[in-house]
Amino acid sequence: MSRALSGSGHVSFELLKKQVIDRDLCEGCGLCAGTCKSITMVDGRPKLTGKCILDRGADHCGRCFDICPQAHPEQVPAEMEEPLLAVSVRAKDESIQVVASNGGFVTALFKHLLETGEVEAVIGIVGGKYAPQAAVAEKPEDVLKLAGTRYSPSGVMTKLIEQQKKTRGQLAVVGMPCELRGVSRWEEMLGISVLKIGLFCSNNMRKDESGKATKMTPCDHCTDFIGVHADISCGFAGSGKGYTTAIALTERGREVLQKALDASLFDVTEPNLDRVKASQQRKSKRSPAEIDMPLREKILATLVSSGPADTVSISESLEAKAEKVHYHLLVLQQEGFVELHENPSDPYRLEWHATQ
Ligand SMILES: Cc1cc2nc3c(=O)[nH]c(=O)nc-3n(C[C@H](O)[C@H](O)[C@H](O)COP(=O)(O)OP(=O)(O)OC[C@H]3O[C@@H](n4cnc5c(N)ncnc54)[C@H](O)[C@@H]3O)c2cc1C
Ligand code: SF4
Ligand code: SF4
Ligand code: SF4
Structure with a gap:
């Protein structure tokens, strides 16, 4: 569907619970909790901790279902569109190199965006490998604490919505392809725009009750490797050790990436885009979940x-x-x-x- 439906009539939290949460299709992005104060993320999953207004006689809401990326699955094509700009980069700043997962692209870019005033705040995550928490950085020196990759959901998008309500200034956010699909729906609902940095993604993990990290169910149905809703997406695919492949997918993304390259933040080489394309081809073979809309x-x-x-x-x-x-x-x-x-x-x- 090309646009989000803001307010789907008699669609309540019950529908989100039945179609997404109870079927273990929730990815833990936190968008539903950000959009409704009656929902809270508990152990990475949304819980109705207040009253859904539809249970109190109202007849018009459904924002939690509208915004949820897993309630609106997408078949991403096998052949990815040619990026507007593609590079393989390593941050020149050594303090970034030591904390980043690959080339420190996201950290160096976030630092630059805050230094130049392009955005007022950036939203990413902090915490352990399987217990990440969403975090905001408003000063360039605070960006390093967000660096590194955690293979688990973090509710990062609750923080994005909270920050947007607080400042209403320009924001940048980093997230998984599915999470950015939800952010696009939220942007359409509010008529706003944030800079979206995607992370290439094959699968994500979640700890089960025994503490063992296992692949999450929604990932079995996910066809987006590159992050088609991102302005710029990135990952290690297509790059050598210590480098990150970064691809601009929108005009805004191309401008932002070009400015970062012009500022000489990175050592730059050619990426092997065939690797990225092959990963997208493999992932597009999965089948999106059936949602009874x-x-x-x-x-x-x-x-x-x-x-x-x-x-x-x-x-x-x-x-x-x-x-x-x-x-x-x-x-x-x-x-x-x-x-x-x-x-x-x-x-x-x-x-x-x-x-x-
Ligand atoms: C679950 C997962 C699966 C991935 N799978 C692949 C893959 O199959 N192939 C591939 O090429 N790349 C994959 N990546 C991306 C890769 O691991 C790196 O994150 C990417 O190369 C960026 O490296 P960097 O050094 O530029 O980033 P850094 O400079 O180290 O910055 C990383 C940024 O990402 C944010 N971040 C980290 N983890 C998360 C998270 N879970 N949710 C939201 N934000 C987060 C951090 O806050 C930080 O701002 C995956 C990432 C994740 C989180
Ligand atoms: S009030 Fe609206 S957004 Fe909140 S749980 Fe109910 S339907 Fe969902
Ligand atoms: S919006 Fe995100 S956190 Fe809420 S149910 Fe959907 S996937 Fe889960
Ligand atoms: S595989 Fe898909 S559903 Fe799973 S975390 Fe990655 S983008 Fe989200």
């Missing part, structure tokens, strides 16, 4: 993916009652998500179009 979202998804259609054909393809489909289409029209147009080949049959 509310009818309203299914209707919009159908119009976005299959193009214009009339009420009867939509209800047939979704095996739903035409009156129900018609009702949701009228509400979606009022909210500006769909429009009615004449069908050029049959003027008596009006067609619904998604507006984006």
